[in-house]
Amino acid sequence: MGERLLMKGNEVIAEAAIRAGCRHYFGYPITPQTEIAHYMAKKMPKVGGVFLQAESEVSAINMVYGAASTGKRVMTSSSSPGISLKQEGISYASGAQLPAVIVNIMRGGPGLGGIQPSQSDYFQATKGGGHGDYHLIVLAPSSVQELYELTVDAFNLADQYRMVAMILGDGVLGQMMEVVNFRDEEPIVKADKSWAASGHGMKREHNTVTSIHLDPAVLEQWNIALQDKYKTISEKEQRFELYKCDDAEIIIVAYGSVARIAKNVVQVAREEGIKVGLLRPITLWPFPTKAFEQVIDKPNAFLTVEMSSGQMLEDVMLAVKGRKPVHFTGRMGGMIPKVDDIMAKIREIRAD
Amino acid sequence: MAVVFDRPHALVDIPMHYCPGCTHGIAHRLVAEALDELDIEGRTVGVSSVGCSYNNYFYFNCDMIQAAHGRAPAVATGVKRSLPDNIVFTYQGDGDLAAIGTAEIVHAAARGENITVIFINNTIYGMTSGQMAPTTLLNQVTTTTPYGRDAKEHGNPIRVCEMLSTLKGPAYIERASLHDIKNIKKAKEAVKKAFKVQMAGKGFSLVELLSTCPTNWGLDPLESLDRVKNEMMEYYPLGVFAGKDLEV
Ligand SMILES: Cc1ncc(C[n+]2csc(CCOP(=O)(O)OP(=O)(O)O)c2C)c(N)n1
Ligand code: SF4
Ligand SMILES: [Mg+2]
Numbered sequence: 001m002g003e004r005l006l007m008k009g010n011e012v013i014a015e016a017a018i019r020a021g022c023r024h025y026f027g028y029p030i031t032p033q034t035e036i037a038h039y040m041a042k043k044m045p046k047v048g049g050v051f052l053q054a055e056s057e058v059s060a061i062n063m064v065y066g067a068a069s070t071g072k073r074v075m076t077s078s079s080s081p082g083i084s085l086k087q088e089g090i091s092y093a094s095g096a097q098l099p100a101v102i103v104n105i106m107r108g109g110p111g112l113g114g115i116q117p118s119q120s121d122y123f124q125a126t127k128g129g130g131h132g133d134y135h136l137i138v139l140a141p142s143s144v145q146e147l148y149e150l151t152v153d154a155f156n157l158a159d160q161y162r163m164v165a166m167i168l169g170d171g172v173l174g175q176m177m178e179v180v181n182f183r184d185e186e187p188i189v190k191a192d193k194s195w196a197a198s199g200h201g202m203k204r205e206h207n208t209v210t211s212i213h214l215d216p217a218v219l220e221q222w223n224i225a226l227q228d229k230y231k232t233i234s235e236k237e238q239r240f241e242l243y244k245c246d247d248a249e250i251i252i253v254a255y256g257s258v259a260r261i262a263k264n265v266v267q268v269a270r271e272e273g274i275k276v277g278l279l280r281p282i283t284l285w286p287f288p289t290k291a292f293e294q295v296i297d298k299p300n301a302f303l304t305v306e307m308s309s310g311q312m313l314e315d316v317m318l319a320v321k322g323r324k325p326v327h328f329t330g331r332m333g334g335m336i337p338k339v340d341d342i343m344a345k346i347r348e349i350r351a352d
Numbered sequence: 353m354a355v356v357f358d359r360p361h362a363l364v365d366i367p368m369h370y371c372p373g374c375t376h377g378i379a380h381r382l383v384a385e386a387l388d389e390l391d392i393e394g395r396t397v398g399v400s401s402v403g404c405s406y407n408n409y410f411y412f413n414c415d416m417i418q419a420a421h422g423r424a425p426a427v428a429t430g431v432k433r434s435l436p437d438n439i440v441f442t443y444q445g446d447g448d449l450a451a452i453g454t455a456e457i458v459h460a461a462a463r464g465e466n467i468t469v470i471f472i473n474n475t476i477y478g479m480t481s482g483q484m485a486p487t488t489l490l491n492q493v494t495t496t497t498p499y500g501r502d503a504k505e506h507g508n509p510i511r512v513c514e515m516l517s518t519l520k521g522p523a524y525i526e527r528a529s530l531h532d533i534k535n536i537k538k539a540k541e542a543v544k545k546a547f548k549v550q551m552a553g554k555g556f557s558l559v560e561l562l563s564t565c566p567t568n569w570g571l572d573p574l575e576s577l578d579r580v581k582n583e584m585m586e587y588y589p590l591g592v593f594a595g596k597d598l599e600v
Contacts, residue, residue, distance in 0.1 A: 024430070024433060024434055026430065050433045050434070052429070052433060054426065054459075055455050055456070055458075055459040056455060058423065058426070058455070058456075059423070059426040059429075059455065059456055059459065060426075062419065062420065062423035062426035062427045062430065062456070063426050063427070063429050063430035063433070064430060065417075065419070065420075065423075065426075065427050065430060066399070066417065066419075066426065066427035066428060066429060066430020066431040066432075066433075066434070067430035067431065067433065067434040068430075069397075069417045069427070069430070069431060070397070070430075070431055070434040070435050072434045074430070074434075088420055088423075089420065089423070092419075092420050096418070196415075197397050197415035197416060197417050197431075198397065198415060198434075198435055198438070199394055199395040199396060199397060199414070199415055199435065199438045200394055200414070200415055201394040201395065202393065202394040203394070206412070206413050206414055206415050206416065207415045207416075208409045208415070208416045208417070208418070209416070209417045209418065210400075210409060210416075210417070210418035211418065212406060212407070212418055214407075
């Protein structure tokens with residue numbers, strides 16, 4: 001049995017990264033994720049690692065780009081406005097096929113917005129965010145235990161597919177304290193890093209890490225290779241949880257901390273005699289379309305619940321493909337949907 | 353027969369794409385010679401920037417990383433912090449380093465990051481066809497200062513070596529010029545010293561090289577060399593700005 005500790009979400013992300021073999025962290029302070037940096041600043045020197053407070057998120061992501069280019073496991077974390085600044089570097093890292101882990105503990109936007117939890121960066125995380133045709137692997141934990149496990153997985157997936165993996169959380173998860181069961185040893189995937197720019201020692205041809213290909217024919221081939229990789233990931237890496245969907249007349253679709261509220265709704269509704277289930281995407285990209293195929297026949301309707309204006313809603317509609325009605329309810333700006341609000345929406349759907 | 357002059361091993365044997373009379377090629381050669389003479393090619397990682405030299409990863413034989421516009425010092429920081437025993441350099445133009453990348457270069461210098469920066473000052477944005485750079489001289493005509501750079505309108509040119517030498521971080525900063533053989537020899541010593549400073553773990557080193565851009569200056573190669581000597585050196589005096597007494 002591994003250690004069992006009561007920890008704050010943000011600290012667990014940092015601890016998980018270190019356990020996953022990450023020894024390089026570059027960041028810039030922003031609420032509500034700064035505890036990640038605090039933890040790294042304390043721990044990294046003790047494990048022979050590097051914590052560096054950059055002059056901006058732009059610099060932090062480019063330090064990540066540099067460290068990743070050498071083949072090292074590297075992470076940065078931020079919250080919404082800082083993640084916007086990182087988009088340039090994320091696009092370059094995606095173009096150069098660099099593995100890295102980026103954490104976004106979302107807060108309300110747009111602009112400087114607020115510091116309360118939100119899920120309004122879903123589009124940015126899953127549809128590209130920066131320029132160019134690319135994707136990130138986007139993992140959406142829903143508990144502190146999952147913050148731990150998915151952070152470790154993010155490093156493995158990033159290395160395995162040579163791409164950026166993002167942990168998309170929100171202020172609720174980052175700030176929440178829960179018990180975590182740590183493993184004695186992490187399942188670390190050893191990936192080929194022979195492409196890395198780490199000094200050839202006069203023993204091989206020189207390696208180049210780059211995202212530029214001025215010949216359009218070459219750039220198209222590069223893009224085709226990226227898209228092929230994304231297709232493989234879409235087929236192999238979809239993750240989701242189905243909770244009481246077998247007999248559900250309404251299936252709620254929710255991720256992250258909202259999925260926890262939705263689980264309560266499932267209980268409350270069932271006590272009232274309304275059969276509600278929960279489909280919880282764990283990978284937001286690739287979006288778990290397979291989950292919808294498993295449950296599509298049973299429910300009368302789907303209800304998407306988000307802390308946004310309805311961003312994941314678009315992917316839900318694409319997955320449902322018009323076969324069942326898809327409803328939406330959500331809050332914005334840092335407001336959290338309540339069980340009562342969601343129950344009211346469920347009653348409204350049933351009355352229709 | 354004894355070979356007295358050859359291509360440095362650290363320079364790949366392919367034609368470069370630079371315009372006739374452009375000094376980027378000379379600067380590359382100086383860097384490559386330093387890597388050869390210090391026997392560090394195998395443990396060097398270079399960082400290319402965005403400008404005419406964006407693809408010098410084709411030319412340098414060491415491992416290379418292409419960075420976003422202005423971000424090379426941050427990328428180099430990430431590399432150096434990952435591989436502290438390797439030698440890391442950036443190669444940046446004046447638009448790249450002194451405009452879009454100002455924050456990155458200032459903070460890498462302030463941290464005393466143990467990297468070497470090769471800074472090509474040609475008072476213009478070469479790659480994008482001759483726009484004003486932060487280093488463009490007063491009255492200089494560029495495609496975005498068609499009536500000449502005017503201090504009131506565009507501000508005064510930035511002197512990077514002087515600015516960075518106000519910081520405590522840099523171990524060694526020198527400005528040299530590529531306009532004639534004598535100065536190229538001095539530039540070579542400066543570049544080599546910058547790498548030696550890094551090898552000795554002394555901290556941040558930067559060499560500014562006054563360079564030509566005949567194409568966007570509208571001058572022929574020889575006129576361009578004269579312009580460096582007669583116009584640029586007046587505003588950008590050569591010399592050591594940090595680490596004068598540093599022995600390595
Ligand atoms: C983010 C971004 N903005 C603008 C550009 C366009 N751009 C490419 S090179 C360049 C100027 C480079 O000038 P300099 O650094 O002086 O290099 P030189 O070509 O003179 O050697 C610009 C603005 C870019 N590639 N990326
Ligand atoms: S445009 Fe100017 S800087 Fe660029 S290669 Fe030509 S001469 Fe050199
Ligand atoms: Mg220039």
